[in-house]
Amino acid sequence: MITYIIRRLLYSIPVLLAASFLIFSLVSLSSDPLASVRGNPKFSPDTLVHLRYHFHLNKPIPVRYAYWLKNFVLHKGGNSLLTNQPIWPDIQRVAGNTAQLIITSETLAILLGVGIGVYSAVRQYSFFDYSFTTFSFLGFAMPVFLLALLLQIAFTDIYLHWHVRLFYTSGLNNPGQGTFSFDRLQHLALPIVTLLVISFALYSRFMRASMLDVINSDYARTARAKGVAEWKVIMRHVFRNALIPLVTVIALNIGSLLGGAIITESIFSLDGMGHYFIDRLQHDDLYAVMAWLMLTSVFVIAFNLIADILYGFLDPRIRYA
Amino acid sequence: MPETQSGPTPVAAAAAGGGLLAPPAGDVAESLYEHGLEVRARSQWAYARKRFLRHRLAVASLIVVTAIFLCGVFANFIAPHSYSAIDLNYLYHAPTVKSAHYFGTDALGRDYFSRVVYGIRTSAKVGLVVALLSTVIGMFVGGIAGYFGGWIDNILMRITDLVLTLPLLPLLLTAAALLGQGNEWRVTLILAFVFWTNLARIVRGSFLSLREKEYVEAAKAAGAGDFRIMFRHMLPNSLGPIVVNGTLTVGTAILVEAALSFLGFGIQPPTPALGALVTEGQDNPQAWWLTVFPGLTLVLIVLCVNFVGDGLRDALDPTQRRVRA
Numbered sequence: 309m310i311t312y313i314i315r316r317l318l319y320s321i322p323v324l325l326a327a328s329f330l331i332f333s334l335v336s337l338s339s340d341p342l343a344s345v346r347g348n349p350k351f352s353p354d355t356l357v358h359l360r361y362h363f364h365l366n367k368p369i370p371v372r373y374a375y376w377l378k379n380f381v382l383h384k385g386g387n388s389l390l391t392n393q394p395i396w397p398d399i400q401r402v403a404g405n406t407a408q409l410i411i412t413s414e415t416l417a418i419l420l421g422v423g424i425g426v427y428s429a430v431r432q433y434s435f436f437d438y439s440f441t442t443f444s445f446l447g448f449a450m451p452v453f454l455l456a457l458l459l460q461i462a463f464t465d466i467y468l469h470w471h472v473r474l475f476y477t478s479g480l481n482n483p484g485q486g487t488f489s490f491d492r493l494q495h496l497a498l499p500i501v502t503l504l505v506i507s508f509a510l511y512s513r514f515m516r517a518s519m520l521d522v523i524n525s526d527y528a529r530t531a532r533a534k535g536v537a538e539w540k541v542i543m544r545h546v547f548r549n550a551l552i553p554l555v556t557v558i559a560l561n562i563g564s565l566l567g568g569a570i571i572t573e574s575i576f577s578l579d580g581m582g583h584y585f586i587d588r589l590q591h592d593d594l595y596a597v598m599a600w601l602m603l604t605s606v607f608v609i610a611f612n613l614i615a616d617i618l619y620g621f622l623d624p625r626i627r628y629a
Numbered sequence: 630m631p632e633t634q635s636g637p638t639p640v641a642a643a644a645a646g647g648g649l650l651a652p653p654a655g656d657v658a659e660s661l662y663e664h665g666l667e668v669r670a671r672s673q674w675a676y677a678r679k680r681f682l683r684h685r686l687a688v689a690s691l692i693v694v695t696a697i698f699l700c701g702v703f704a705n706f707i708a709p710h711s712y713s714a715i716d717l718n719y720l721y722h723a724p725t726v727k728s729a730h731y732f733g734t735d736a737l738g739r740d741y742f743s744r745v746v747y748g749i750r751t752s753a754k755v756g757l758v759v760a761l762l763s764t765v766i767g768m769f770v771g772g773i774a775g776y777f778g779g780w781i782d783n784i785l786m787r788i789t790d791l792v793l794t795l796p797l798l799p800l801l802l803t804a805a806a807l808l809g810q811g812n813e814w815r816v817t818l819i820l821a822f823v824f825w826t827n828l829a830r831i832v833r834g835s836f837l838s839l840r841e842k843e844y845v846e847a848a849k850a851a852g853a854g855d856f857r858i859m860f861r862h863m864l865p866n867s868l869g870p871i872v873v874n875g876t877l878t879v880g881t882a883i884l885v886e887a888a889l890s891f892l893g894f895g896i897q898p899p900t901p902a903l904g905a906l907v908t909e910g911q912d913n914p915q916a917w918w919l920t921v922f923p924g925l926t927l928v929l930i931v932l933c934v935n936f937v938g939d940g941l942r943d944a945l946d947p948t949q950r951r952v953r954a
Contacts, residue, residue: 320794323787327795331803338807449932451884453891454907454924461914468915570798571888575911585799586892589806597803604796612794 313617320609328602332373335594343592363389376595385599390591395599398584405480406573406580408487410565413500417507418558422551424508425515429523429550430542440512447509456502456575463498478577499576503569507561514557518550552622556615563611566604677869680944687940690933697930701749708743712901715739724918733918735909745923748903751896752883752930755817759882762821764875767828768864774829775836776859786833792826801885802894809889811897816889820882828874835867869945873938880934887927903927 342359345351351359360366364375379386384396428437460477467473475497485491522528523546531541570582577583581600588596671679682688700707709729710716716728716738724733732741774785801823809816839845840863848858887904889895896902903923910920 323791323794327791330791331800334804335807445932445935446928449880449928449935451887451891451904451907451924451927451931453888453904454920454927457907457911457920458924461910461917461920464914465917564796570802571892574892586802589802589894601796601799601803604799605794608796609794 309617309620312620313613316613316616320613324602324605324609327605328377328598329370329373331601332376332598333369335598336369336372339592339594376598380599380602385603386595388588388593389595390593395596398596399581399600399603402579402581402584404487405578406566406569406582409496409499409503409569409573409578409580410562412496413503414507414558414562414565416500417504417511420504421508421511422515422554425512425554426519426542426547426550428512428516429519432520437516444509444513447505448513450506452502452506452569452571453575455505456499456572459498459502460575480579495576496578499569499572499578502572503565507565510557510561511554514554515550518553519546522546522550552619555618555622559611559615559618563608563615566607566611677944681940684940684943687936687943690936690940694930694933694937697749697926697933698753700746701751701753704743704746704750708740708746710740710743712744712747713739713899714743721913721916723916732922733916735916735919736913741906741918741922744901744906745903745926748901748906748923749926749930751813751900751902752886752927755813755820755886755896755902756879756883756930756934758817759820759824759886760875760878762818763824763878763882764828764871766821767825767874768832768871770825771829771832771834772836772859772864775833776840776855776863778837778840782833785829789826789829792823797823798885798888801889802892805889805894809894811895811900813896813900813902816886816895820885824878824882828871828878831870831874832867835870836863839863839866872945873942876934876938876941880931880938883927883934884931 340346342356342365345356345359364372367375376386383394385394385399387394424440428440431437463475463477467477473494476495477498479495481487481489481492481495523542525546528541528545531545532538536545566581569580570585572578573580573582574586581604585597585600588600709731716730716734718738719725719728719730719734720738721736722730722734722738724731730740730742732745734740735744770785770789774782774789801819804819804823805816809819836859845858845862848862853861883903886895886902887907890902890904891908893905893908895904898905903926906923907920907927910916910924913919
């Protein structure tokens with residue numbers, strides 16, 4: 309198991325390097341980091357030459373990549389090419405906010421998704437089952453931005469018509485309010501619901517399907533034949549085994565969400581990872597974008613690995629050599 | 630009794646037996662089917678079609694999504710106005726039948742129904758072309774990797790892994806922002822170059838198992854070339870998952886393109902795209918029609934495409950001989 313983990317970790321290093329080199333080349337070839345300075349009369353041609361020299365922009369791309377990588381590794385993400393400010397403090401701030409959002413919404417989505425998935429499978433083809441099947445198909449087809457926008461519009465209109473402030477529709481908190489205040493909850497409620505609906509649709513479908521795979525298996529029948537009570541069969545024999553495939557799905561989903569619920573955060577103007585990324589991308593702040601992409605790729609790879617490890621841990625039939 | 634066991638319908642048998650409708654050659658057929666007990670020979674595709682047609686939701690979805698796409702194709706006949714025409718009498722107006730603004734108008738007085746219909750044309754074009762292109766790329770990469778194996782397989786699959794391990798949406802956003810320049814064909818190409826990975830894995834897996842089949846050996850013995858074996862003998866046998874995956878890609882591509890356009894990195898105005906139309910709703914939260922109509926059109930398209938994909942999955946699974954009731 310440990311050799312397997314180490315091998316996977318070692319293997320992901322060249323993948324990350326190759327990916328980052330590709331992205332770096334793409335970014336460097338298709339844009340000019342000095343474009344914003346070039347048109348500025350305050351900068352003399354001499355300064356431009358100096359800047360090019362200072363930031364190694366006169367070197368070929370592989371050399372620039374090496375410089376960037378050195379900075380990224382040694383100086384925690386390096387400095388922004390646009391503002392020359394360190395990137396790491398910004399990332400730290402936004403990552404905390406995103407973590408708060410993701411952890412809350414995913415916890416709720418897992419609890420609801422597992423609960424309703426199990427009940428749907430036990431009462432297959434009931435009215436309850438059909439209503440949630442319909443709901444999750446809608447959830448699959450619903451673009452995140454549409455759901456977020458509809459919620460935003462609904463609560464803006466509620467405020468404008470009745471002057472009741474249930475939830476805020478943008479921002480992270482009012483001035484002077486803390487990270488764990490009621491005010492923060494009012495701000496985060498709608499983004500949480502948005503992410504919750506999308507993840508819940510996925511989890512409840514998966515849970516239902518994997519319950520149905522197991523519910524008629526031989527060992528469940530054996531347990532029933534032994535006279536074990538039905539709820540005990542479901543909870544102890546079926547449910548536990550049905551959870552295994554769901555763990556993978558959850559780990560993969562969280563891995564991709566940590567990269568920022570880009571759309572949700574930019575609609576609700578939350579100062580999180582996704583919002584930061586979009587903002588930097590719009591400003592052509594390429595080194596910040598690169599650093600962000602690297603960190604999120606690490607997250608995705610890490611959660612892929614966690615998914616595989618958990619899978620092997622939960623299911624003794626799987627052995628990694 | 631499974632459907633496959635049934636003979637010709639009584640009416641058809643009677644007609645053939647009466648010799649009224651049957652052509653001369655029918656006499657032979659008549660003697661073959663005389664007792665109504667024989668199994669009528671059906672090809673795999675006939676089974677698939679029959680299974681698909683039994684899946685009512687999938688058939689209905691296919692009809693709806695075809696109708697929507699046709700609306701897009703014939704946008705210039707269906708839209709009552711041009712997508713950029715400005716009607717100064719109806720600025721920022723809620724849906725009304727008067728002067729045919731069924732979906733209302735935006736802040737510039739442009740007819741939203743016409744804009745949505747033209748937006749469907751863009752979305753359908755992007756969805757279908759991305760599905761087609763990525764299917765072709767995935768088929769080649771997966772096919773070559775699965776058929777030849779060895780170091781070719783290794784290299785191609787590492788490339789596939791590379792694309793799969795990267796966070797999809799940020800990558801697309803970066804590519805679209807830097808290379809897309811708001812052009813719909815550039816955006817389409819970018820999407821296609823990311824979406825082929827899934828299919829490549831599926832095709833590779835299926836080719837790996839098909840490679841060992843006897844008929845492949847027979848084709849080799851008969852002197853068929855590698856590419857003839859791959860595309861003439863093996864490909865038709867893994868067509869089921871390819872078709873299903875291609876169908877589902879249409880829906881995903883439309884959704885992702887809409888998300889890119891919504892964030893302002895996809896297709897840029899003046900070309901109307903459904904995602905960009907929803908953005909106008911974000912800028913005017915009071916005008917619900919600007920969000921709801923293009924948004925619901927998107928949901929309807931993707932919902933139908935997903936149902937069609939589900940129906941195809943059930944229909945094309947060759948292990949499933951029984952016709953779905």
